[in-house]
Amino acid sequence: MYRSQRLALKYFAAAVVLFGVMTLFGLSSAFYFVHPTFLLNTFNFNTSKILHINTLVLWLLMGFFGSVYWFLPGETGREVEGIGAAEVLFWVFCVVIAVVAAVFIVVQYGPGTEFTLWFINQGRKYVEAPRWAAIAIVVVALVFAYNVIASTVKSRNYSGILMVLILDLIPLCVLYLDAFPRITNMSKDLFWWWWLVHLWVEATWEILIGCIMAWALMDLLGSSRRVVESWLYVEVALVLGTGILGLGHHYFWIGTPRYWLGVGGFFSALEPLPLLGMVIHAIYDAGVNHMQASNRPAFYWMLAEAFGNFIGAGVFGFMMTLPQINLYSHGTQWTASHGHFAFWGAYACGVITVIYLAVQKTRGCSRLDGRAWKWSFALLNLGMLGMVGALLVAGIDQAFFERALGGSTWSAFVALQHQPWYTEGMWARFLFGLVFTAGFAVLAYDLITLGRIRGVEEAEPVKAAAA
């Protein structure tokens, strides 16, 4: 095994740990909605939520880094260039995360000074980590980009996937610089902030996961390079062709000019089209392999990725992306419903797929199956579906009563807290959160023990290889 792949395993382990931390803070965040005096003035909702969404971003990033470190040596046929630095920076990354988390938990917030932004909390959603930590993350990301680029150059294998990946990493890193500025003007602040949030999740990350899934397809189903590369190009053309200007769906109400209503609505209405193509592709691959693969969990998580991306991003996104609807759905639990489903479908499922592939290779299982993964697959997806369903109901109720009828005032917000659909939705979200958490526990157990303590069912010749 290459050193790079050993590093990948470390990244996967860290990602799963952070996934767990994120789930616990998700649960606690959800609890405030049903019990608002929970830890009031000791550990407030915002701190809990900061920990939830920051660990979300970090575990997915770690999953992506791990996936690339996992596949890269296979692609270039050599050890990753600069692997020593990458190994050191993995530990730096972990220590930084631990320190930031400790500061969030213990210090929580600071006085209104630049010192706070540098060392405690930046208070901008998703990028709350203080500046010193953001600098460390930039360094980790730059070394990662260097690893990929230098390895490609040294191997002289300018494959399509690698070129797409490299061209994607540049904007991905540059956009992160958006995590630093303090802009007084809220319109401008949010304008740039959305470049980071939207152009990450609906553009650069979408391409990154496309590259990773292309490798995963070749590995799992033996798809040919020509096929996956052609497909990757189609994806890039359509996803970026619609997603870049789809950015406009965040520029309806932040002080930006009117034309964004048209631009944002138009391009984001097209965004679900390529996602449907990906579903068709997934079924095609599933079909030619007769729903069989040597690694069943990876295979099912890959299918979940295609469907989750389509429904979470495509259906739930399109529902509220036209300006006339968004005027009322904007900034409600409806948004949270879509946010959860889309992140889950598009990214979380993809990362779990690759982790299962890595487990199979490292534990030397020619065939990976069992019962635990089925339970975790069912519980996680059921929990997620339940949560986003509950949030959708609560969110529509909120858009209806608080935004449309109530006019978004404070008393409209207060009145919402007495709407049964809303309050019950919040309870349902919490309960399905428990189901999700149970699923996570089984997933962690499965990943730790599969092929190690527990045996792996090795039956039937591996059909996938013949497809």
Place this chain on the structure above:
Amino acid sequence: MTAYAMVGTALLLGAFVLLAGLYGLLYSLAMVLERPRLRPAAFACYALHFGVMAVLVIATPLGGWWKILIVGSCLAYFAIPPITWRYLVSLHREEEGSHHGRKPRKHVARPVVSIRSRA
């Protein structure tokens, strides 16, 4: 837009994309399972999708341009499954014409990992 119209329109928009997805799902399942009986089901979904489109156009207070966009994407959704399917088939067929099945990659080594058999 009134509060009721907002909720109704949003649900229709969701159903619009969801039914397009269902159509795509059933269409490709019919192909992949070689079960032609699924095809009418696929087209029934598309008919529902089309119906939702019609309701969106006739009965919702969305602006005219948005309605045109919805009609346009309704047509696009019809075409995506067959076109994607044919494209995938032709891509793979071309591939299989030259080599057979899972060919070793020419210029790339497989990830080297110890594959202990657990017989």
Place this chain on the structure above:
Amino acid sequence: MYTRDPAFWRAAAVSSTLFMSAVLVILTVNTLQTISIGGSNVPTYDVINRQITYAYDPAQHEYVARAGGEELLFGRRYTEKEATALVARGKLVIQSRACMDCHTFFGNGAYYAPDLTRAWLDPIWASEYPGPKRGAAITAFVMHPFRIGFHVMPNLHLSKEEAQAVVAYLKWMSAVNTNGFPDGFGRAQSR
């Protein structure tokens, strides 16, 4: 057929990306002018010396924010420079306390607490505290929040000076034009 050639799709990917990025850059340049301080949608910071209203405009078919005559905040007339410093301080406080991880600003943030876009104009304040007195009332609230609803706002230990800066920020923000968001603000109460 040409569509089977990966090179065709590669070219499509590169050109669509470049084209869309170019359009985005052009729109960005234009947008940045509109949303700069003093641009057509975003008032200068000394708007905090004036009365702000947010009401339905039949001509534009939406709610529009307007700055009217003088209405001092904390009984002071701020120069443009002073106002800029005060509002900038307010933003710093808002970030340092992560208000946005409970509240939304222009609808962006978290959904645990009410939207603050027009908090300055909220009927709960406006009905009891006419313009000149409102600053002190909201200042007192953010320093020692009381509870009217189910969700509670914690005490975030703002000093008086920090709280006043935050209130100046809220007043400035309520004058930004946002294409009619939030719609119907205050309508339910006035009926």
